[in-house]
Amino acid sequence: MANGVDKASFLSGASGAFIENLHARFKENPQAVDFGWQQFFAELGDEAEAVEAEARGPSWGRQGLFALEDGELPARAAATGLEGRAATLDSIRAIMMVRVYRVRGHLIADLDPLGLEAREYHPELDYRNYGFTEADLDRPIFIDYVLGLETATLREIVEILRRTYCGTVGYEFMHIQDPDQKSWIQMRIENQEYQANFTSEGKHKILRQMTVAEGFERFLHLKYPGTKRFGLDGSESLIPALEAIIRRGSQLGVVDIELGMPHRGRLNVLASIMHKSYTAMFSEFEGVPANPDDVQGSGDVKYHLGTSSDRESDGAPVHLSLSPNPSHLEAVDPVVLGKTRAKQGQLADDERRQVMSVLMHGDAAFAGQGLVAECFGLSQLHGYRTGGTIHIIVNNQIGFTTAPQYSRSSPYPSDVAKMVQAPILHVNGDDPESVVHVARIATEFRQEFGEDVVIDMFCYRRHGHNEGDEPAFTQPIMYRKIAQHPSSRQIYARRLAEEGSIPEAQSEAMVKEYHDHLQQEFDAAKSYKPNKADWLEGRWTGFTAAHGEIRRGRTDVGKNALATVGKALTQVPEDFNLHRTVRRLLKTKRENLESGSGIDWSTGEALAFGNLLMEGVPVRLSGQDSGRGTFSQRHAVLTDQTNEQKYVPLNHIAPRQAKFEVIDSMLSEAAVLGFEYGYTLAEPQALVLWEAQFGDFANGAQVIIDQFLASGETKWLRMSGLVMLLPHGQEGQGPEHSSARLERYLQICAEDNMQVANCTTPASYFHILRRQIHRDFRKPLILMTPKSLLRHRQAVSPLSDFGLGSSFHRVLWDGSPDLKADAKIRRVVLCSGKVYYDLYAEREARGIDNVYIFRLEQLYPFPDKALTEELARFPKASVVWCQEEPQNMGAWNFVDRRIEAVLAGIKHAAGRPIYAGRPEMSAPAPGTIKLHNQQQQSLVDAALVI
Numbered sequence: 001m002a003n004g005v006d007k008a009s010f011l012s013g014a015s016g017a018f019i020e021n022l023h024a025r026f027k028e029n030p031q032a033v034d035f036g037w038q039q040f041f042a043e044l045g046d047e048a049e050a051v052e053a054e055a056r057g058p059s060w061g062r063q064g065l066f067a068l069e070d071g072e073l074p075a076r077a078a079a080t081g082l083e084g085r086a087a088t089l090d091s092i093r094a095i096m097m098v099r100v101y102r103v104r105g106h107l108i109a110d111l112d113p114l115g116l117e118a119r120e121y122h123p124e125l126d127y128r129n130y131g132f133t134e135a136d137l138d139r140p141i142f143i144d145y146v147l148g149l150e151t152a153t154l155r156e157i158v159e160i161l162r163r164t165y166c167g168t169v170g171y172e173f174m175h176i177q178d179p180d181q182k183s184w185i186q187m188r189i190e191n192q193e194y195q196a197n198f199t200s201e202g203k204h205k206i207l208r209q210m211t212v213a214e215g216f217e218r219f220l221h222l223k224y225p226g227t228k229r230f231g232l233d234g235s236e237s238l239i240p241a242l243e244a245i246i247r248r249g250s251q252l253g254v255v256d257i258e259l260g261m262p263h264r265g266r267l268n269v270l271a272s273i274m275h276k277s278y279t280a281m282f283s284e285f286e287g288v289p290a291n292p293d294d295v296q297g298s299g300d301v302k303y304h305l306g307t308s309s310d311r312e313s314d315g316a317p318v319h320l321s322l323s324p325n326p327s328h329l330e331a332v333d334p335v336v337l338g339k340t341r342a343k344q345g346q347l348a349d350d351e352r353r354q355v356m357s358v359l360m361h362g363d364a365a366f367a368g369q370g371l372v373a374e375c376f377g378l379s380q381l382h383g384y385r386t387g388g389t390i391h392i393i394v395n396n397q398i399g400f401t402t403a404p405q406y407s408r409s410s411p412y413p414s415d416v417a418k419m420v421q422a423p424i425l426h427v428n429g430d431d432p433e434s435v436v437h438v439a440r441i442a443t444e445f446r447q448e449f450g451e452d453v454v455i456d457m458f459c460y461r462r463h464g465h466n467e468g469d470e471p472a473f474t475q476p477i478m479y480r481k482i483a484q485h486p487s488s489r490q491i492y493a494r495r496l497a498e499e500g501s502i503p504e505a506q507s508e509a510m511v512k513e514y515h516d517h518l519q520q521e522f523d524a525a526k527s528y529k530p531n532k533a534d535w536l537e538g539r540w541t542g543f544t545a546a547h548g549e550i551r552r553g554r555t556d557v558g559k560n561a562l563a564t565v566g567k568a569l570t571q572v573p574e575d576f577n578l579h580r581t582v583r584r585l586l587k588t589k590r591e592n593l594e595s596g597s598g599i600d601w602s603t604g605e606a607l608a609f610g611n612l613l614m615e616g617v618p619v620r621l622s623g624q625d626s627g628r629g630t631f632s633q634r635h636a637v638l639t640d641q642t643n644e645q646k647y648v649p650l651n652h653i654a655p656r657q658a659k660f661e662v663i664d665s666m667l668s669e670a671a672v673l674g675f676e677y678g679y680t681l682a683e684p685q686a687l688v689l690w691e692a693q694f695g696d697f698a699n700g701a702q703v704i705i706d707q708f709l710a711s712g713e714t715k716w717l718r719m720s721g722l723v724m725l726l727p728h729g730q731e732g733q734g735p736e737h738s739s740a741r742l743e744r745y746l747q748i749c750a751e752d753n754m755q756v757a758n759c760t761t762p763a764s765y766f767h768i769l770r771r772q773i774h775r776d777f778r779k780p781l782i783l784m785t786p787k788s789l790l791r792h793r794q795a796v797s798p799l800s801d802f803g804l805g806s807s808f809h810r811v812l813w814d815g816s817p818d819l820k821a822d823a824k825i826r827r828v829v830l831c832s833g834k835v836y837y838d839l840y841a842e843r844e845a846r847g848i849d850n851v852y853i854f855r856l857e858q859l860y861p862f863p864d865k866a867l868t869e870e871l872a873r874f875p876k877a878s879v880v881w882c883q884e885e886p887q888n889m890g891a892w893n894f895v896d897r898r899i900e901a902v903l904a905g906i907k908h909a910a911g912r913p914i915y916a917g918r919p920e921m922s923a924p925a926p927g928t929i930k931l932h933n934q935q936q937q938s939l940v941d942a943a944l945v946i
């Protein structure tokens, strides 16, 4: 600040005492002043003493100011010359200090229940830093209603600031650029009307909640010592915080809260907030599975399970849903957001005030997991916004054994939330009233502004990471402190007794009463049997677990419906100024639809979407650049070339159609895929698709694929009909634009968990998409999608393949009319995806007529029945599996033994398939087109040459 300062003019101002004081501090310790001032004084060198004297100014000036009586200041300040200027400066300096308290007060707030770090002093929060001295403490200063007062003594100002900004709540909100939001928060903090004043009934409620939270953990500790429960011990105030959010939310119109949380305190939340029965929970501790025996699935550990509950808050119904989650910290966040968005759609909650997400986090995970930032990134985007999430960080100041200084580079775990300028409310977990207070502010903020807000609850973890873990191996000092530290409930109960609100005997009776209740439930748990699994309810009523072999569903569509959609696809409003290439594309599309031939991939897709929309099924497609399509193929959103207005043909088919949403997503894979997966959990009646830019990038979302899509149904009895569109194929584009890693998906296929397909025709694609909806169960569909085939002359379908009587086929026959009779076929080539067209072209070029090519349109569930029938036609032919992927990738390792089993089943002479494909490779594709072409040529050669 002092850099470049004109010394003369500066010193002639009335900032003398300020500079004097600063210089004195500089002399004592140069580091104690701002860097700019350090430079300033250093530059002055010997002159400094003289400057100080000059800065002190004429003695009469200061005396005059000190001589003021209370209340005289403003008038005198205005009326006088130098005195007025000095008084004004006092005001400015005091107001500067107020401002700095707003910015930095949290740095010395009493946040840590353990008091591990000395946080009492911060130089910028010292009044001396503003040119005041002790002698000024009782001098009145005109502060012009800042802090609600016209005039106050310095002592009063400091007291108010300390109380407001450095108590058991530390506020971070000055980074917010929106003036309305900032002043709203400031008002909630500074205005006396909004302070946390609890009635005796309110205090009683909080104590009761703390008693339940603590009592539950203690009871489990007693009955199941050393069993993992990831207890809430040390962070019990989470429970009153959640209760406050539910109550205040309900008062402000919330009817549904979607919750997500990690392991810590989950059982407590299940019991205390979700009201899961104690008997059910105790019986799970005894090892009884959570679901009845007749329900399939491998289940999950108890601290991952979710549940939903219908509660009442002051007579108003509130639905709560806690999502099940994997161990992977923060992975559930986008899933919860997607669920919230879907539910908002169902309630037509366009304002997003009725359905709200609440996400709980550990401090280490919040700071460390990139998904948190990705979710903040989604929070205000048009396709993904959910009206603001309340985040609660259960900041127990440790992550497993890792101390905060090793877990993050930022001062607080919450700093990542500043990327969206969320207000951050740090609070001491040992002060449950403050916790409830900030929970209310957070809820009100969310309802008022529809944006994210963070509660960072400082607390501690009484035991090890889990209850069998010894924390003193790594944090002996912290744990010595914790051992001596009374529980949050004890501290609160003592405080209430001291202030005369609730006598000690009463709070002790509360503890005993709750313990006795748990004991009764514990006794009842011995005979408890789960009788009903909580799935296929609500929106899922009428669905059933997948069964049987025939699963085509009715996917065909009548001529008229096809024509109606086709017309809408190729029409734009008269005055809409299309790009000429797009105009040409639409023209060709129209001609093809009219002639009933040459339907390409994107038209097949649009026909699938459009007909679903006409049937009342919403379609939601999100992915990077999905509106236009990565390969300029989709053009689902048309752009007027003069004014950039958008037109979405699929939303103009018929007046009563469902809505088509196509969203160009944020450049994230994990959060967006997680979001869409969450959407499907809440909305089985919509077709939801996520599209990777190239299939290669989907591995950025591997956690969502492994932990949710592949295993969600077996672990948690949660079905999903999500479609993943993954552009895939060897086309010489190098290692990162060639492979969707088909092998990865096939490797995690088991127990009928999902479907993996690689379609070769637009009609096949059309039917497989529609099949997602026209069945009474849901399974994720992993679909390899084409790139060059989007424009391949042969990769087209006649309109009749979409019409009545048509359906999806897991195995497609050879398309050539020029082949020899079955008995003369010497080789059968099995393949999947784009390589079919390479094989076909080469076979034609070479005039080969005794090689038959089958396409496996679906790889899982494996079409063994269809293959059995088809391969039996060629009992003497050799059988080849041809793929363009390297041998250690693609479908080979998956189909190899399955084809062998089919061959064995029909006693086929071939015995087992021969491999024709790329050799094993570490990167999925070569980097040069030359090598690509060589490899492609030789694999096609190997497949065709007998």
Ligand SMILES: Cc1ncc(C[n+]2csc(CCOP(=O)(O)OP(=O)(O)O)c2C)c(N)n1
Pocket: 264, 327, 328, 329, 361, 362, 363, 364, 365, 366, 394, 396, 398, 399, 400, 461, 465
């Ligand atoms: C993605 C991921 N990586 C690692 C782990 C292993 N792990 C489980 S809990 C934990 C520490 C979490 O610390 P924090 O987020 O502060 O929560 P706390 O357990 O302290 O409540 C770790 C590293 C995990 N579950 N998920």
